[in-house]
Amino acid sequence: MKQLVGAFYQTDSCRFCVWAPFRKQVKVVINDDRTLTLDAKPFGYWEATVKDVKPGDLYYYELDGEVQRPDPASLCQPQEVHGPSQVIDRDHFSWSDKHWEGISMQKMIMYELHVGTFTSDGTFEGVIQKLDYLLDLGINTIEIMPVSQFPGSRNWGYDGVFPYAVQHSYGGVAGFKKLVNACHEKGIAVVLDVVYNHMGPEGNYLEEFGPYFTDKYSTPWGKAINFDDAYADQVRSFFVQNVLMWLDEFHLDGLRLDAVHAIKDFGARHLLQEISDSVKALEKKLQRPLTLIGESDLNDVRYINSVEKGGYGLTGQWIDEFHHALHAIVTQEKNGYYADFGELSHLAKAFEKTFVYDGYYSPHRKKTFGNSAENNPYHQFVVFSQNHDQIGNRMMGDRLSTLVSFETLKLCAASVLLSPYVPMLYMGEEYAEEKPFQYFVSHTDPDLVEAVRKGRKSEFAYFQKEGLETPDPQSEQTFKDSTLSWDLQSDKHQNMLQFYQKLIQIRKENPALQETGRKFSTYTSDGKGIISMRRHNNKQDILYMIMNFGDQEAEFSLEENTTLTFARLIDSSSQAWGGAVRNSKVDSTSFLRGNESVSINPQSVIILSTQKP
Template sequence: MYIGSQYLGDRTCNFTLWAPLVGEVAVHLVAPAEKIIPLQKDEWGYWHGTVNNVEPGSLYFYQLDGQKDTADPASRSQPEGVHGPSQVVDHNSFTWNDSEWRGIPLEQMVIYELHVATFTPEGTFEAIIPRVPELLELGVNAIEIMPVAQFPGDRNWGYDGTFPYAVQNSYGGVDGLKKLVDACHQQGMAVILDVVYNHLGPEGNYIWGFGTYFTDHYKTPWGSAINFDGPYSDGVRNYFVQNALYWLETFHIDALRLDAVHAIYDFGAKHILAEIAEAVAQLSQQGYKRYLIAESDLNDPRIIRPPQVGGYGIDAQWSDDFHHALHTVLTGENQGYYQDFGQLEQLAKAYRHSFVYAWDYSPHRHRYHGNDASDCLSQQFVVCSQNHDQVGNRMMGDRLTSLISFEGLKLTAAAVLLSPYVPLLFMGEEYGETAPFLYFVSHSDPDLIKGVREGRKAEFAAFFEIYGQEAPDPQAVETMERSRLNWEKRHEGKNRMLWLFYQKLLEMRRTIPALANLDRNNLEASVIEPEKVLQLRRWCDNKQVLCWLNFSSEVVKIKANILSGTWKKQLDSADPAWGGDHSLLPEILNSESQSAFALHPESVVVYCQ
């Protein structure tokens, strides 16, 4: 069921609202001319009406029970923000130039997560376009945009959106997003959009007034859960299924990243994720393959298993375990959920099995956690060393750049990009961005602003002694401005060297068969103790790769049993070309080579056969 306003052309517009508990609904056009048109209710609680003399750009509300005006829950545009009227959009007026585009297979994706407002000084969709060629040159082929659903004001991470169908006006709105996607496709770049189906933000959330979209039967970290399995949930489910199709169909988006699906509660026989996946699969049959990628902290392979074996059919999910295992080995941090990690063997396990916790006891959770995912494909897991959550949810938004050495940054890049999984980079990590990524909002409700400020202070009260200051004010303009990238640094000194190192690793992923083939069944990962060296061997047919990643802060000597044949060095982070002193390892290895080798501190070396 199509919902919202649908411009049909010739100054005619169809309006559809799902509101089964409302007794009377009318469209209240407020500009350019004011008029009120009653809608008719069908047996399923949908109100319909076709209105003449409506131009694209017209502003309107829905009038409920003859007195209350509210914006359209499925509004395509909110030009005056979350508290203003909705706007009629003519989607057919945009000319697409990507008819030859057929997408990028998931297993070939290199994802680059970015926040529209902080990626460029302008903070718009169109301002991203000139940077696409350099991302492609780096080796990135898919940008993942943090949520763009209309939120209060012009500063927000995007997870406070209250109009899931409306494109944020301060970013450039509907046409701005279409221009970005069109430009990306013409240059060979896929576009992934982050969407939020587990909650809506607190300000401008007028959907509450319809009495059907939320339930108090379950609680999320943000309050009442969305009603996916209670009375009147059919229209709610349709609302979100249609939203997924809207982004993929109308905006030509290639994939959706589904935020925190562990906070989506649905105990019906068909989970809402399965219903969304089913609808997207049907859409893909009409053209090229579109993907769904879930964020989940459940370590539950049901999310990505096919429906035939009781799964939801989502294409991929993030592996938080990989990040946590890598981060703790690099930094030594052990607070919060990091207390479950810190052993190099756990990182080796993440390479071999995707999840570290697969029905293992979690000290942080005080219970068993996760499940075995060995029946799932390696390409169904997305891994990273940094992302918006892991950086931005730190008190000072500090990146790895401020936590580990330059050598450690190279080691980190290799750990992610040599994995058998789909890699995700967080904007700026490729050149060692030093600007923080802080939490910021631009609410207009004084009580809400106060609550956010006090909540942030309380959350990080224990960190005052560490940082010597309180958490930055999330409402302050300068908090967002501090989070903008220093893009020009990518051409300077060690920043440029790190950028080139990422580029080299990404080139190796594409061109070396053993790295391009994402199959953890063709992989061995083991730990050499006490030297803190991870040995990684991957193969494809008769081609092999041997990697040593030294997580020790000292030079270590290891004994290596070189397999038969000749091995040629492909990459050594200790080489001067990558800012190292000098390599301690020969260019060629074979069975006659010495059996003991020295590795520089925090270094990685890769040999190919």
């Protein structure tokens, strides 16, 4: 038996329901002056409908007369994680998006952002003020880092302890719904990052209510959630309900599921399959696409294959290996997992085959790793040159803009935005933001704060020997240093922004780029510096993206039918994009015949497209 948990306000009353199977008595304490005993229900639930409760009222659950704790399914924590929960009128919002039809994953151009550092306001309202900017850029989907209530006001969001509550300092339930509504009015989809593999350490009271965690498994971030042990049915229901709340009640278009490989479930029906089945049923009801994107470290298509094919049925997944292959080439970094990359062949394979390690031996992991993605269309995979992890988990949180040249940044942008995959930008990269995105927290437990500090210092001990100092994650200055500058005034920033706009325009409008099946893309590499991508459709529309990652000028022959004519859409090294043409041959002609060759400057990209006679 499964029940809807939480506080559900009605006209003159409120239904309270909580799961606490080992407790002998559960009471709800309202505004510190009313205490009512809940009725025991089957399978460990406690429930009561209480009269004279209104939105804004504060409440705790009293467990066996011993402790008072906030509601595990709280929607609002106005006094942060240790304070009481607040009753919310779930229906008190005027949606104006009834005509919103959604966006399928295949059409998404994603933009990952962190609400707290995206603007100086650090709120949902601040994001709303930037929606027209994102539209001008060409973005049609924002992916928001976790907003579930966390300790204090500064956190990446992965330390959340109330999966249902919207971070109060961001603007709470009303502010989040207002943002989603505003996005839909402008044609922008919203995907939310959610964490179902662990809970944060501070304010995590779930164990006092019931067996939400298990000792059978462990995760790098804390206790594993109980998805397949005794009492798992009610724990699973708690999180499946959470998925449906975000997509139905908050009108979200999709969820990014954090580290799905760390969701431990060896039951016959994996939690991810249950989530997928539930979302498909909701999708049918709502008549608009709903997207589930997993973050996986396993190079395993089981997560995105259909249930009929033995998979879990997620819509798509992030591909870290595309990032690693690209990053290792342009930075020449070899530490950590980058030890598995660094050859041009790795990046060429990431373009063509998706997984670099798809059943091959991984020197870094010291084992054979991964399986083939060749039976999955490209649009099931999200790629990026930067994201919150790949920046923020560096010691100094340094962005690619501070590691490589301006020319290389443009090459990376084209690699992502014109790939056959679903592209995702990380906030600020489109104008070459140079401020870091560092790791920050605002815990209130002094012992926890010190443990986090020591953990970061230990992780980067090698770099400290080189004279660098790990930024203090608890310091407010670390947070402020990570807030976008929005300095778009210099020629460099303007050129980069316009370059991104042009690339996105090409992605949206060029007919050769609309097919994402694998048979519509061909890749070649000379092993030295050139990777070429040829994309086409069932008609005679062809687009070439020729990338030169080398330090020398190179020649590339199209080897096409001589009746075809190709227009030069972009040469990233030209003065038009802030470059300095080093070879007059590069910009000598705007059109090429199908059998001609093209000269490509070092660290640059040329885009060619067929033209109708």
